[in-house]
Each structure stands twice: as C-alpha cells, then as structure tokens.
C-alpha cells in the first residue's frame with residue numbers, strides 16, 4: 013500500500029516509533045499472564061518509577077479521555093467540582109466523559125490565556141461560593157503543555173499547587189504531550205510533577221509515538237485506592253496488558269520518549285522561524301512545544317487546502333499544525349514554502 017504524503021493536522025496522524033514497535037514485537041513471543049500480571053507490565057511500571065525518581069502507583073489505559081476522566085473521578089466525589097481552563101481538553105474534547113465517569117462532578121471553567129490557569133483564577137472560582145447549592149471545588153486540572161502549545165514554567169506550577177494545598181484541592185495534570193513539555197523546559201519529569209505538587213499525572217503515549225496507551229501515575233498513592241477497579245469497570249483493563257505496557261518499556265528505557273518530543277518541538281520551531289513576520293499570516297501563540305497555530309483569512313485557508321494541506325481550525329479559528337516524532341523536516345519546509353506563497357499571493 014502506498015502511503016499519503018505526510019500531514020501535520022495532528023500528532024496522532026503519525027505511526028509507531030521503532031522503539032515502541034520493537035518492544036511490542038519482543039513481547040510477542042509465547043504466552044504471558046493476563047490483566048497486567050506479566051513481566052512487561054512490571055518492567056514498564058518500574059521504568060516510570062525510575063524516570064520519575066519516586067515510588068508512584070502506575071496504571072495503563074487505552075486513551076487520554078479515559079485516563080483523564082478516571083483520574084479526575086478518583087480525586088473527587090460526584091458532588092465536587094473540577095477547576096479547568098476554558099480550552100482544556102477535558103472541557104472541550106472529551107464528550108462529557110469526566111462528568112460521566114465521576115457521576116456528575118461538574119467542570120468549573122476558568123477563562124485562560126493560552127489555556128493556562130493561574131493561582132488567581134483558581135482562587136476566584138474556589139472561593140466564589142461556599143453554600144450548599146454549588147458544587148464544592150475539590151480538584152484542579154492543568155494541561156502541560158496546553159492545548160495551544162504553551163508550557164507552564166515550574167514556578168507557575170508551584171504557585172498553582174501552593175494555592176491548591178491552601179484551599180484543599182487535589183492537582184491533576186493532563187500530560188497528553190507531557191514529553192514535549194519536558195523537552196521544552198529541559199527539566200526532569202520529577203521536577204515537573206510531584207516536586208511541584210502534582211498529585212496525579214496522565215502521561216500520553218499515543219502522541220509520543222506509541223500505537224495507543226496512556227499511563228496514569230499517582231504520586232499521592234492514597235488517591236490510587238481502588239483505581240484498578242475503576243479502570244476495569246470503565247472497560248480500560250487490557251486483558252493482554254503486555255501489549256499496552258511493553259511499548260512503554262521501549263519508549264522509556266531507550267530515551268525515545270524524550271528524543272521524539274525534542275524532534276516534534278524542533279519541527280514546530282522550524283516552521284515558525286520560516287513563517288514569522290509574513291504579512292497576512294499571524295502565528296497565534298508562542299511556540300513552546302510541538303504546535304504552531306496560524307491565523308489567516310478564509311481565502312488563504314482555502315488556498316492552503318488547495319495545495320493539499322490538511323489542518324484543523326477548531327481551536328481559536330486558526331490553522332493548527334502539530335509535529336510528531338516522525339515529522340519530516342523537508343515536509344515542514346514544503347509547508348513553510350506554501351505558506352509563504354499564499355501569504356504573498
């Protein structure tokens with residue numbers, strides 16, 4: 013089968029990276045115990061504990077919607093509220109799954125710039141009401157990097173977690189592109205999470221180069237109580253778990269998780285540098301991870317589509333380009349050249 017030319021509409025258009033693929037192939041010998049009682053799952057969990065330099069609880073789910081929803085559900089009761097940004101994936105792209113799996117915990121949406129929550133915004137929502145008629149705020153969720161590719165600095169995360177501790181709120185991180193944030197800040201996963209006060213992290217594998225799979229890491233182990241039952245009830249317990257966990261061994265032990273993210277980030281910068289300052293095109297957000305959003309008039313969007321490019325406009329109205337582990341630099345340059353052509357047309 014011939015493959016189509018590479019597109020940058022989403023980082024999940026990409027294939028499976030060699031390290032994940034090789035680990036799956038290696039796991040595909042003989043039989044192994046089911047439902048996570050196998051050596052690959054133990055090894056993947058240990059690889060996470062080594063990478064994060066702590067004895068966290070580790071679980072595996074098929075996708076990010078499930079990981080986020082189940083993690084949030086484990087942090088609150090049905091009458092609690094979850095504070096998130098107005099552009100958070102949990103709010104805009106999970107079809108109500110966080111509310112569904114928590115039996116009704118309401119998402120409390122804060123206006124945000126670039127998808128970043130601030131201590132002030134959190135405090136405002138958490139303290140606005142204390143009467144019985146409003147859901148009691150209990151969780152804050154941050155997306156790192158945000159849906160538009162901004163990265164919280166460590167001191168921003170620490171300031172948020174300080175407010176959370178003060179107000180009795182648990183802190184969750186949607187890390188669908190967590191690796192891209194680590195690559196961007198060049199900081200350790202531990203510094204980005206539990207050392208900054210994160211209680212639970214959903215670490216994305218799919219966009220990082222795996223076929224499927226997200227890991228849920230509980231740094232606050234108390235919060236992981238019965239989480240395995242929650243996963244099972246939600247249809248997220250893989251019977252052949254080794255094929256969900258083995259790719260993580262390949263990703264983490266080889267360092268591919270970080271290399272892949274560095275490559276995606278570099279491709280985003282490569283595009284941005286080539287289109288910066290062109291009249292008629294506006295790079296909408298600071299490029300800090302693997303995303304570039306370009307605002308342009310509809311005629312230019314159409315012209316870009318006519319040149320064969322696919323992209324989505326559902327966030328903020330601009331054209332979104334996302335770069336995965338396998339983004340071809342030449343193809344990035346081709347996109348930049350076409351953007352230059354339509355800008356001057």
Ligand SMILES: *Cc1c(COP(=O)(O)O)cnc(C)c1O
Nearest residue numbers: 075076077078101155159186188
């Ligand atoms: C992709 C993504 C997810 C996970 O989405 P699934 O399609 O459910 O795997 C979660 N959060 C963010 C910010 C994402 O971009």
